[in-house]
Amino acid sequence: NESDASTFEEEQHLIGDQIRVDEQDMFKMISEEEREDYYRKQNEERVRQHQQNELERQKREDILKAALQEIKERANAKAAELIAIELQKRSLAENYADLKNLTIEQHISRAFTYSYFSLMNISKKNANK
Numbered sequence: 001n002e003s004d005a006s007t008f009e010e011e012q013h014l015i016g017d018q019i020r021v022d023e024q025d026m027f028k029m030i031s032e033e034e035r036e037d038y039y040r041k042q043n044e045e046r047v048r049q050h051q052q053n054e055l056e057r058q059k060r061e062d063i064l065k066a067a068l069q070e071i072k073e074r075a076n077a078k079a080a081e082l083i084a085i086e087l088q089k090r091s092l093a094e095n096y097a098d099l100k101n102l103t104i105e106q107h108i109s110r111a112f113t114y115s116y117f118s119l120m121n122i123s124k125k126n127a128n129k
Helices: 002-029 032-128
Strands: none
Touching: none
16 A cells, blocks of 8 residues: 555655656747746745635635534533523522422421420410319
């Protein structure tokens, strides 16, 4: 595989060299005006290619920014959801604690009320005797 890659690179290099030689031969046969026109067209093509590359880079960057923004929004939504769940758990725990305390107070009040009225009945019976 490495030999294939190096062979390919050598072939590309040879092709590039041949193109340059052909270009030089062509320049010998054409006028100065045609040469300038050729260079101008090459420069225009380079500029066009550079602009195209820049547009593609900008498009990729915009896509990445949009994806990052979506990820941030999802993370914020998830964080808000987790905070809401945590607050709900705390509220339920507080409500449970309050309910437990009320139940204890109710048992105490019930016992106190029963004993109070029992004592009242006993004292009435004793008073009637």
